[in-house]
Amino acid sequence: MQIDMRTSVMAVIALGSNLDQPAQQVQAAIEAVGLLPGVIVQHVSSLYQTKPVGYAAQPDFVNAVMLVSTTLDAHDLLQALQNLENRFGRVRSFRNAPRTLDLDIVDYGGQSLHSSELDLPHPRAHERAFVMVPLAQIMPDYPIGEHGTAVQLAQQLLQNKPDEAVAPL
Numbered sequence: 001m002q003i004d005m006r007t008s009v010m011a012v013i014a015l016g017s018n019l020d021q022p023a024q025q026v027q028a029a030i031e032a033v034g035l036l037p038g039v040i041v042q043h044v045s046s047l048y049q050t051k052p053v054g055y056a057a058q059p060d061f062v063n064a065v066m067l068v069s070t071t072l073d074a075h076d077l078l079q080a081l082q083n084l085e086n087r088f089g090r091v092r093s094f095r096n097a098p099r100t101l102d103l104d105i106v107d108y109g110g111q112s113l114h115s116s117e118l119d120l121p122h123p124r125a126h127e128r129a130f131v132m133v134p135l136a137q138i139m140p141d142y143p144i145g146e147h148g149t150a151v152q153l154a155q156q157l158l159q160n161k162p163d164e165a166v167a168p169l
Contacts, residue, residue, distance in 0.1 A: 008069040009109035010042070011077060012142065014122070014131045015064045016050075016102040022062035023047055023169060025088060025101050030066060032087075033103070036080050038071040045134035047169040053128065058098040062169065065106070065134035067142075074108045078118050081105065106131060107144060121145045129157040133166040 013033065017025035026047060034041040044066045052058050070077055081103040088101035105118065106125045113120040125131045126147040132154040135142055140151035147153060157164065 008040075008071050009111075011068050011070055011074075011108045012106040012135060012139075013066050013068060013081065014102075014104045014106050014125065014128075014134075015066065016061045016130065017100055018052065018059045018061040019098050019100045020089070022059075026062050026064050029084060029088065029101050029103065030064065032084050033066065033068065033081070036070075036072075036084075039077075039080075040069045041066055042069055043067040043138040045137045048130065048134055049167045049169055050130040051163070051165055053130070053164065054095065055097065061130065063130040063134060063166075065131060065138065067139055074105065074111065074113055074118060074120060075115075077108070078105055104131075106135070107142070110143065112145070126153050127157070129154065129161060129164040129166045132157055 015026050015029050030044055033039060045064045048063050050061045050063050052061060085101050085103055090099055090101050104122055106122045108120050111120055121144055126144045132150055135150040136154040142150045144153060
């Protein structure tokens with residue numbers, strides 16, 4: 001599928017899973033995102049094993065980040081990603097619960113957006129090594145709001161939060 005690059009937007013999507021063969025879940029999700037109408041995958045990070053954040057009594061996660069170009073607006077992209085999460089068996093029992101798949105829009109064309117459904121850039125991505133390390137791998141100079149670039153944030157997080165280990169698979 002060809003996308004008119006004049007009307008497309010670059011978006012950063014974070015992927016994570018810690019249930020039902022998480023590495024396979026993330027790989028399958030990367031493929032599924034690439035099949036969404038109006039979405040073309042530009043770059044995909046390696047997979048990383050990470051410790052859970054928030055609710056610690058759960059298995060480690062497998063995380064990755066992808067950069068896509070899309071003609072979908074931010075809310076339509078969010079809806080498409082949530083539909084994929086549901087297809088993959090995502091259950092939203094409580095915040096930071098174990099999950100088969102988590103897809104978050106980290107950034108959408110550098111836009112700032114605050115609605116009841118979506119905050120952009122993602123309000124906590126710059127605090128998460130499991131997002132910044134994979135993003136720094138594929139787009140080190142990618143800016144995250146006013147917080148800095150992916151590589152700057154990844155270095156700060158790895159230095160200041162060593163308990164949030166991020167290990168390549």
